Amino acid sequence: MQDHERLTAAEQELERALASLAPAAPPLDRDRLMFQAGRAAGRRGRWFWPSTSAVAVVAVVLAVSLTVRPQPRQIERVVFVPVESGGAVSVAGPEPEAAEDRWADHARYAAIRNAMLAKGPDALPTSPPAAAATQRPPTLEDLLGTRRPKPPTPDPLGRLATMLFGDRS
Amino acid sequence: MRTALTVLACFALSPAPAPGQMVAASGPALAPKPAGPETIRLTATPAPEPRPSLSWLLLPPVTEQTPGNAAQMYLLADTLAHSADSEGERVKELLAMPLSDLPIPEATRLVGACPSALRQSELAARREYYHCDYINLSEGFYAPMPSLGKRMNLARLLALRVRLHLAKGQLREAVADLQTGMAMARHLGTGPTLVHCLVGCGIATEMLPRVDELISLPDSPNLYWALAALPRPMIDLTRAMAYERSSLLLAYPDLAKLKTGELSAARWMAICRELQGLLGGPQSGPSTKQNWQERLADTFAAVKSYTRAKKALIARGYPARKVEAMPVHQVIGIHQLDVYERIRDEAFRWFYLPYWQAHDPLDRATEELRRALAADPDNLFLKTMPSLGRAYFLATTVDRRIAALRCVEAIRMYAAAHDGRLPGRLEDVTDVPLPLDPTTGKAFGYGVSGNTCILESPAPSPAPEEAKDGLRYELTLKK
Numbered sequence: 001m002q003d004h005e006r007l008t009a010a011e012q013e014l015e016r017a018l019a020s021l022a023p024a025a026p027p028l029d030r031d032r033l034m035f036q037a038g039r040a041a042g043r044r045g046r047w048f049w050p051s052t053s054a055v056a057v058v059a060v061v062l063a064v065s066l067t068v069r070p071q072p073r074q075i076e077r078v079v080f081v082p083v084e085s086g087g088a089v090s091v092a093g094p095e096p097e098a099a100e101d102r103w104a105d106h107a108r109y110a111a112i113r114n115a116m117l118a119k120g121p122d123a124l125p126t127s128p129p130a131a132a133a134t135q136r137p138p139t140l141e142d143l144l145g146t147r148r149p150k151p152p153t154p155d156p157l158g159r160l161a162t163m164l165f166g167d168r169s
Numbered sequence: 170m171r172t173a174l175t176v177l178a179c180f181a182l183s184p185a186p187a188p189g190q191m192v193a194a195s196g197p198a199l200a201p202k203p204a205g206p207e208t209i210r211l212t213a214t215p216a217p218e219p220r221p222s223l224s225w226l227l228l229p230p231v232t233e234q235t236p237g238n239a240a241q242m243y244l245l246a247d248t249l250a251h252s253a254d255s256e257g258e259r260v261k262e263l264l265a266m267p268l269s270d271l272p273i274p275e276a277t278r279l280v281g282a283c284p285s286a287l288r289q290s291e292l293a294a295r296r297e298y299y300h301c302d303y304i305n306l307s308e309g310f311y312a313p314m315p316s317l318g319k320r321m322n323l324a325r326l327l328a329l330r331v332r333l334h335l336a337k338g339q340l341r342e343a344v345a346d347l348q349t350g351m352a353m354a355r356h357l358g359t360g361p362t363l364v365h366c367l368v369g370c371g372i373a374t375e376m377l378p379r380v381d382e383l384i385s386l387p388d389s390p391n392l393y394w395a396l397a398a399l400p401r402p403m404i405d406l407t408r409a410m411a412y413e414r415s416s417l418l419l420a421y422p423d424l425a426k427l428k429t430g431e432l433s434a435a436r437w438m439a440i441c442r443e444l445q446g447l448l449g450g451p452q453s454g455p456s457t458k459q460n461w462q463e464r465l466a467d468t469f470a471a472v473k474s475y476t477r478a479k480k481a482l483i484a485r486g487y488p489a490r491k492v493e494a495m496p497v498h499q500v501i502g503i504h505q506l507d508v509y510e511r512i513r514d515e516a517f518r519w520f521y522l523p524y525w526q527a528h529d530p531l532d533r534a535t536e537e538l539r540r541a542l543a544a545d546p547d548n549l550f551l552k553t554m555p556s557l558g559r560a561y562f563l564a565t566t567v568d569r570r571i572a573a574l575r576c577v578e579a580i581r582m583y584a585a586a587h588d589g590r591l592p593g594r595l596e597d598v599t600d601v602p603l604p605l606d607p608t609t610g611k612a613f614g615y616g617v618s619g620n621t622c623i624l625e626s627p628a629p630s631p632a633p634e635e636a637k638d639g640l641r642y643e644l645t646l647k648k
Contacts, residue, residue: 109310109311109312109314109362109364109416110310110447110448110553110555111447111448112314112364113362113363113364113367113555114555114556116364116367116368117367117555117556117559117560117563118556118559120367120371121321121367121368121370121371121372121374124317124318124321124368124371125316125318
């Protein structure tokens with residue numbers, strides 16, 4: 001106030017002029033600003049969750065297929081190796097699994113029975129079922145009475161771990 | 170969630186159901202025209218009954234039988250039948266052609282190629298009994314079976330030899346071979362499995378047309394009493410059906426542990442895999458690999474099976490808390506085994522009654538089986554059941570053919586006593602009793618037209634496509 005009394009007339013006039021000015025309304029609408037901010041954020045994240053989900057699904061499918069995919073088919077080859085003395089000695093491939101042995105050696109009784117009911121006696125095989133197809137020359141192991149140990153079959157999780165981290169055995 | 174995860178763990182690797190052997194319903198795109206009943210046309214002369222009445226027999230007489238078991242002797246005969254297989258198709262052709270067209274030199278060559286096997290068969294057929302003690306029936310479906318296909322080929326060769334004798338007019342030799350063939354059929358027909366019985370049917374089906382041919386020869390003896398002396402039923406399914414009923418539990422006795430909870434999930438899965446291979450035909454086996462999509466589908470199927478099985482067990486009176494506490498495989502296993510045992514016995518019980526009484530109930534049992542499989546296509550136990558109605562029908566067709574032939578011989582006997590005339594009605598034949606048709610339990614249909622009469626047995630099913638299951642004899646008498 002004391003300063004006011006020291007103002008010149010010109011200054012006092014300026015003061016009055018300034019005081020008569022009303023403050024203008026701010027140009028920003030707060031609500032609109034918030035809405036636009038939200039919309040902008042939503043536009044930016046539209047593909048975030050779908051893409052995250054898709055990646056997750058692909059990962060699960062890949063993991064399942066890696067875990068439970070069938071073993072590579074083992075092809076049994078019989079190689080006849082001529083030797084100088086004696087007859088041929090055959091070296092057979094991997095030993096069939098025990099369950100397959102059972103299937104190879106036994107007749108598929110139900111299949112024969114049902115075929116005969118449908119087609120009559122012509123459906124009968126003329127050789128013992130499965131025997132002819134599975135006959136193989138005796139292997140060296142057969143002749144010597146020794147059997148090679150079967151290679152261990154890794155469990156599915158073990159296979160997955162081996163694929164991811166390598167064989168650490 | 171826990172349920173789903175447990176099912177996932179138990180069945181993720183379980184194989185998909187194979188197409189059922191029993192109720193495979195898919196048919197050809199274009200249905201062939203239905204065949205009519207099997208029609209046999211005979212031209213024969215009147216013939217009185219022989220004196221003594223049993224001077225002709227179609228099974229080896231007791232005086233020719235030797236003590237012991239025939240089964241091992243048949244096995245030896247099979248091993249001696251080297252060329253019976255390679256010439257099998259040609260033998261079939263020679264059996265199908267009219268007797269008058271039979272090329273004697275070729276037939277002689279074919280029959281002469283297996284003398285040891287045929288001789289061994291003659292000896293086997295004259296053994297007192299047939300007991301396959303070399304088959305370990307306790308293995309159920311997996312019992313190793315001998316090659317019955319060779320036996321069938323040998324029987325055809327024997328049938329060809331009968332024709333050869335008939336073509337040469339050698340009646341005694343022809344009947345001796347018929348005795349061998351019919352004894353083989355009878356032996357196999359009392360065998361331990363349904364396959365044995367069906368082979369027995371097949372052998373009889375090769376031999377009985379030879380009886381037709383014998384009757385058609387001029388001055389052939391009347392075989393009424395020879396036919397009457399054959400066992401009824403000729404193919405006795407009693408033993409084989411007892412085995413069929415039990416074969417699942419013989420193959421997998423540990424299924425009985427399902428109810429006590431002692432059967433592990435791993436063992437359950439192994440059984441499912443083996444059954445799957447058993448039902449899947451020759452190309453599949455228990456080690457068949459599946460891709461992950463199939464396994465995923467199986468897993469969902471297993472979830473469905475579990476839900477269904479749980480509901481069914483509770484509905485049948487199992488305490489809900491107990492069922493909830495059971496492992497998934499146990500719930501499914503108990504339910505599937507219960508359904509199987511119920512449906513199985515509702516079908517197999519009819520084998521203790523004559524075919525004509527069993528036909529309709531067996532049809533209903535088959536329908537029930539279809540419904541059960543439609544409701545639970547994953548029930549592999551149900552798929553192990555054979556087509557029981559068909560099996561019983563095939564066995565009964567042998568008796569029907571024998572009965573029809575007895576009627577033919579009774580008519581020839583009547584004609585011999587009535588100046589060569591045919592009876593106007595079957596009831597007019599009073600000298601000997603006429604057999605009933607074993608498939609209907611009634612008299613054969615009969616009609617006369619001039620010097621030809623017709624004996625008829627309808628097919629058990631009225632459906633046009635089943636008409637081939639009927640039988641019709643057209644007998645023309647010549648003076």
